[in-house]
Amino acid sequence: MIDPVLLRENPEAVKRSQIARGGSPDVVDDALAAEATRRVSLTAFEELRAEQNAFGKQVAKAPKEDKPALVAEAKVLAQRVKDAQAASQEAEAAYRAAIDKIQNVVIDGVPAGGEENFVTLREVGEIPTFDFAPRDHLELGEMLGAIDMERGAKVSGARFYFLKGIGARLELALMNYALNTALENDFTPMITPTLVRPDIMGGTGFLGAHADEIYHLAEDDLYLVGTSEVALAGYHSDEILTFPESGSVKYAGWSTCYRREAGSHGKDTRGIIRVHQFNKLEMFVYCRPDQAEAEHERLLALEEKMLASLGLAYRVIDVAAGDLGSSAARKYDTEAWVPTQGAYRELTSTSNCTTYQARRLDVRHRPEEGGRTQPVATLNGTLATTRWIVALLETHQRADGSVWVPEPLRPYLGGLEVMEPIA
Known part of the structure; x- marks a missing residue:
């Protein structure tokens, strides 16, 4: 609100x-x-x-x-x-x-328009080139014994998959690397519920124009979350927060996420770019409203640090107002280069929701001793998700189908330096 x-x-x-x-x-x-x-x-x-x-x-x-x-x-x-x-x-x-029909008021400087009207803020890293015909992530994943889309479809239908062997280990390595990054930056780790009540889902602003993206269990009147942001936003609903000396309350939520991908028929049907179920580590911040824009920049910096450390070429875009979603007043997307698509694809995003969600969920703080309570600001940002595997495999592939492991992930993979195709 x-x-x-x-x-x-x-x-x-x-x-x-x-x-x-x-x-x-x-x-x-x-x-x-x-x-x-x-x-x-x-x-x-x-x-x-x-x-x-x-x-x-x-x-x-x-x-x-x-x-x-x-x-x-x-x-x-x-x-x-x-x-x-x-x-x-x-x-x-x-x-x-x-x-409630009025969307959050956008911050000055956010570009007007729809999805195509974003503004590129910067491009970072060298776009990879190959002296061989690069394979896409699914072909590499199958060669490595890492991704099984065929059996995913057999078990659950289209847009489902199995990660197995090195694929499962790689996702866990990514998530644990992201978790340790969050811990180093004073986030409290959380494993969150993936089913939430309608008032919490609605309070975060997800039951508006994009409600058809959400799985609803009608018999229980519960919603499957598409991000742990929902549960973390509801965690302090109807509460008055006391901020620590650092000035903000920060959580890192690890959860499985679910999206119906309504309206995406024919888009990204190959591989694991657009799927119904994935894992994600989401940063979530409660802070004073006058600190929100600075917190937003800090979340973006952490996302960029992760991507750069993994050797991925990426760009940061300032998302146009018409593509923000109802809750965000500003959103930055960080998109990694996917070689076989010859394009940048979104891996992370971070949103400043100002006081919009907090007003709907009644999360407040008391600026002065004995003073009136006021709404807090909320922000979110993705630190790692399953989709990162796409850019990692394609960027670091070799001619024989093996894939180089970026150094930050090696401690989580027993020191493994190269993922090799299976016989």
């Missing part, structure tokens, strides 16, 4: 954000009208309740012979109060529904 004060005091800024996202500015006017109705209804209810309290005292002091008439009048007044309360609650619900 956006800041109601910003909505009242600067609705034009909110409208500009909606337009930059490709959305309708009319939702801003609808929310303003709903708020006006809410205020009128609440005032009417409070005035009637005050009248009822005063009348109750009058009845208590009245002579015995006058009380029957006054009690009858009190019953009529009580019904009016009840009706006014119902109207106020209905107006409050309508206001909440209206303001």
Whole structure:
């Protein structure tokens, strides 16, 4: 939910954000009208309740012979109060529904437009070249005995797979390397639930335009998460946080993630680029709102450090407003070069959600001793995921189908320097 004060005091800024996202500015006017109705209804209810309290005292002091008439009048007044309360609650619900349609207000400088309107901030590393015809990650994975798509489809259907042998070890090495990186930067490790309640899924902003991406267990009314961000955002819901001296609360969530990939028919059907199930280590930060942009840069720096240490060529893009999702006010994607596609493909992203999620989930802090509580800011960023295997195999492949192991991963693979094709 956006800041109601910003909505009242600067609705034009909110409208500009909606337009930059490709959305309708009319939702801003609808929310303003709903708020006006809410205020009128609440005032009417409070005035009637005050009248009822005063009348109750009058009845208590009245002579015995006058009380029957006054009690009858009190019953009529009580019904009016009840009706006014119902109207106020209905107006409050309508206001909440209206303001929830407004996406987070984008930060100044975020490019306007859709998916293709991103701005490239930098390209890092040397794009690999080969003196042989490079193989794609699936062919390499099959030669190494690392990936089995055929049996994944047999067991679970399209876009499922088995990682086996060195493939399973490689993913665990990546995840453990990412976890140790997070630990070195004061993140608390978490293994999170992968099923969450509707209020938590909705509170993070995932039940909007992209709700069709999410698996829903109707009988239990629970959702399978597409990122541990959801569970970590809900971890402190309805709480007042006390920040440590470092100024932020930081978690690193390891979880299996699930996505329906609705609307992706025919896209990335080969290999493990776009699949229904994968593992991910997600950074999640709660901080004071005035620290959020600096925290965002720190998350991005950690993602870049990981990619560079593994010898991957990558670029960082400032994602356009229309491609942010409802919760993010700014998002940076870090995309690695995939040789056989001749293109950069997203491996990580990091989002600054400002106070949007915290307002919906009621996560607050107290800036001053004895002062009023205020919403915190939330941020997230991916530190490793299954898709990284794609770029690693293709970037570090050799002519015979073997793959060089980047040095940071070797301690997690028993010192292995080269992954060799199996006989």
